[in-house]
Amino acid sequence: MLQFTDIQAAAARLKGVAHRTPALTSQTLNDMLGAQVFMKAENLQRMGAFKFRGGYNSVNVLTDAQRARGVVAFSSGNHAQAVALAARLHGCKATIVMPHDAPALKLAATRGYGAEVIIYDRYKEDRAAIATALVEERGAALIPPFDHLPVMAGQGTAALELIEDVGPLDALIVCAGGGGFLSGCTVAAKHLLPNIEVFGAEPERGNDMQQSLRAGKIVSIEVPRTICDGQQTQAVGKHPFEVIQALVTDVFAVPDPATVEAMRFAFERMKVVLEPSGANALAALMQNKKRFEGKRVGITLSGGNIGIDRFIALMTGVEPVD
Amino acid sequence: MLQFTDIQAAAARLKGVAHRTPALTSQTLNDMLGAQVFMKAENLQRMGAFKFRGGYNSVNVLTDAQRARGVVAFSSGNHAQAVALAARLHGCKATIVMPHDAPALKLAATRGYGAEVIIYDRYKEDRAAIATALVEERGAALIPPFDHLPVMAGQGTAALELIEDVGPLDALIVCAGGGGFLSGCTVAAKHLLPNIEVFGAEPERGNDMQQSLRAGKIVSIEVPRTICDGQQTQAVGKHPFEVIQALVTDVFAVPDPATVEAMRFAFERMKVVLEPSGANALAALMQNKKRFEGKRVGITLSGGNIGIDRFIALMTGVEPVD
Numbered sequence: 101m102l103q104f105t106d107i108q109a110a111a112a113r114l115k116g117v118a119h120r121t122p123a124l125t126s127q128t129l130n131d132m133l134g135a136q137v138f139m140k141a142e143n144l145q146r147m148g149a150f151k152f153r154g155g156y157n158s159v160n161v162l163t164d165a166q167r168a169r170g171v172v173a174f175s176s177g178n179h180a181q182a183v184a185l186a187a188r189l190h191g192c193k194a195t196i197v198m199p200h201d202a203p204a205l206k207l208a209a210t211r212g213y214g215a216e217v218i219i220y221d222r223y224k225e226d227r228a229a230i231a232t233a234l235v236e237e238r239g240a241a242l243i244p245p246f247d248h249l250p251v252m253a254g255q256g257t258a259a260l261e262l263i264e265d266v267g268p269l270d271a272l273i274v275c276a277g278g279g280g281f282l283s284g285c286t287v288a289a290k291h292l293l294p295n296i297e298v299f300g301a302e303p304e305r306g307n308d309m310q311q312s313l314r315a316g317k318i319v320s321i322e323v324p325r326t327i328c329d330g331q332q333t334q335a336v337g338k339h340p341f342e343v344i345q346a347l348v349t350d351v352f353a354v355p356d357p358a359t360v361e362a363m364r365f366a367f368e369r370m371k372v373v374l375e376p377s378g379a380n381a382l383a384a385l386m387q388n389k390k391r392f393e394g395k396r397v398g399i400t401l402s403g404g405n406i407g408i409d410r411f412i413a414l415m416t417g418v419e420p421v422d
Numbered sequence: 423m424l425q426f427t428d429i430q431a432a433a434a435r436l437k438g439v440a441h442r443t444p445a446l447t448s449q450t451l452n453d454m455l456g457a458q459v460f461m462k463a464e465n466l467q468r469m470g471a472f473k474f475r476g477g478y479n480s481v482n483v484l485t486d487a488q489r490a491r492g493v494v495a496f497s498s499g500n501h502a503q504a505v506a507l508a509a510r511l512h513g514c515k516a517t518i519v520m521p522h523d524a525p526a527l528k529l530a531a532t533r534g535y536g537a538e539v540i541i542y543d544r545y546k547e548d549r550a551a552i553a554t555a556l557v558e559e560r561g562a563a564l565i566p567p568f569d570h571l572p573v574m575a576g577q578g579t580a581a582l583e584l585i586e587d588v589g590p591l592d593a594l595i596v597c598a599g600g601g602g603f604l605s606g607c608t609v610a611a612k613h614l615l616p617n618i619e620v621f622g623a624e625p626e627r628g629n630d631m632q633q634s635l636r637a638g639k640i641v642s643i644e645v646p647r648t649i650c651d652g653q654q655t656q657a658v659g660k661h662p663f664e665v666i667q668a669l670v671t672d673v674f675a676v677p678d679p680a681t682v683e684a685m686r687f688a689f690e691r692m693k694v695v696l697e698p699s700g701a702n703a704l705a706a707l708m709q710n711k712k713r714f715e716g717k718r719v720g721i722t723l724s725g726g727n728i729g730i731d732r733f734i735a736l737m738t739g740v741e742p743v744d
Contacts, residue, residue, distance in 0.1 A: 143693040371726030373693040404693030
């Protein structure tokens with residue numbers, strides 16, 4: 101299982117490379133909720149999401165010989181950009197396998213970091229098989245998006261920094277997809293504050309982690325239909341689940357309209373941009389006011405990679421949210 | 423003239439009350455400009471703009487007896503909210519004189535901080551006369567928006583913090599309206615770094631400060647037609663101009679479309695929300711790339727108080743920008 105010392109080692113590797121993102125506070129939010137809230141602004145992280153932490157740590161732990169053969173990732177989202185940027189910073193080659201319908205902005209950003217992008221047809225080809233073939237042909241190292249200890253350790257540095265910066269917390273709510281971020285943050289938080297309660301937050305229509313935690317085993321679902329494009333995972337990873345089952349109190353399933361309201365609050369009151377999957381934890385907190393009254397609560401603002409066009413579509417109802 | 427010791431004293435008063443806002447960096451921006459840019463994110467300040475610094479300092483320097491008689495300000499914008507919040511934090515009464523057509527959001531926010539709002543007709547009544555009458559009737563202390571040493575000293579703490587946090591800079595660009603922010607930041611920066619070049623940035627259609635600096639005397643203009651609602655001042659203040667004339671290198675006049683592009687860049691690449699008057703300095707930097715190549719440049723992101731509806735109107739051209 102992931103250990104706190106892994107996270108400390110990752111923090112040392114990330115020092116001076118990742119941004120030490122601020123812990124934002126809002127008196128308006130505190131007054132609304134009757135709680136003291138500290139928000140780890142990972143939307144202000146390099147490449148716009150916490151994923152940089154895990155991607156960089158994973159490339160950094162490779163040997164020089166491994167890095168010389170390059171790294172491979174398959175992702176349509178923030179993990180692609182994280183691995184691409186991490187590889188560039190290490191002077192090694194990254195190959196990213198992305199679906200043919202990935203957003204142009206994300207394709208451009210990944211190529212902008214110098215990665216080779218291999219496009220596959222989401223409906224006809226198996227991305228894992230393509231990546232495996234690349235690994236075998238080139239001897240490249242595969243960097244999985246969440247079910248990978250160096251990724252989990254890197255993500256956990258966010259909670260480590262938050263607690264170092266703001267002191268004791270009664271609770272921590274973390275945005276959750278495959279569980280890399282939640283498991284890393286949980287190990288860090290529980291080591292530093294054994295009595296803290298840690299919660300995940302995921303879209304209601306993709307509540308596989310909530311189901312898994314309650315069933316005591318990993319439950320797989322169909323690709324969920326949700327606006328939260330960073331949390332369309334079908335099942336939590338094995339390594340993350342080991343941590344989550346042991347140490348996480350509960351997982352909140354957040355309806356998409358509540359996530360949109362959290363994005364709106366973040367824009368108008370906190371002046372920060374959140375992508376849908378970056379706003380779940382804030383939405384979960386707002387929806388569960390009673391549970392956190394009078395408490396010191398940490399939450400993650402996990403990412404801000406959304407174009408203005410899509411932001412407008414979500415705020416005006418042009419992209420349906422239900 | 424404003425002294426550095428005034429700014430140090432203001433910094434001591436603001437410690438633990440104002441947010442120490444982060445200095446944001448963007449590798450994308452650095453690569454675009456060939457410079458190293460450090461952005462003081464005052465949009466993340468309490469009430470969403472640097473104005474809190476000057477408002478709080480001005481209320482704090484009053485005697486208990488003065489505060490017991492309350493404070494008065496006239497403003498349709500961020501200064502109103504700053505004084506209202508500062509008064510609440512000191513447990514004293516604030517009366518804010520606002521025009522009848524002030525945005526509902528700003529009226530609501532000012533009342534939300536517990537201030538009494540007095541509405542006047544912008545076209546029929548003289549707001550200065552109304553405020554003066556209040557001062558005389560109630561014995562309240564008037565807090566002017568920029569032409570006031572305690573306001574200027576408070577605003578200057580932003581540059582003090584920026585330089586403390588990021589080290590030496592070759593240049594600093596500050597958003598400028600009446601000159602309170604620019605003059606305060608200039609005194610701080612020039613004291614700490616005597617060789618730094620300091621610049622103002624104002625809307626092209628409201629370039630009274632540029633005209634004043636070049637003419638060597640204060641030039642007044644008609645209320646400028648610009649999207650930058652925080653910079654529709656008709657003339658720089660006397661106390662700020664004393665500093666600006668002595669120590670500022672130049673003032674950039676920024677066309678509104680460039681300001682909109684800077685707001686777009688801030689949203690999509692930096693994940694932060696800027697109001698038009700908060701984006702001038704970034705726009706000025708982007709428009710004057712050659713001048714700052716190879717340099718370490720500080721800029722202010724001075725405020726983020728814009729509703730989603732107006733942001734969308736500016737981004738989609740529904741509110742004309744020309």
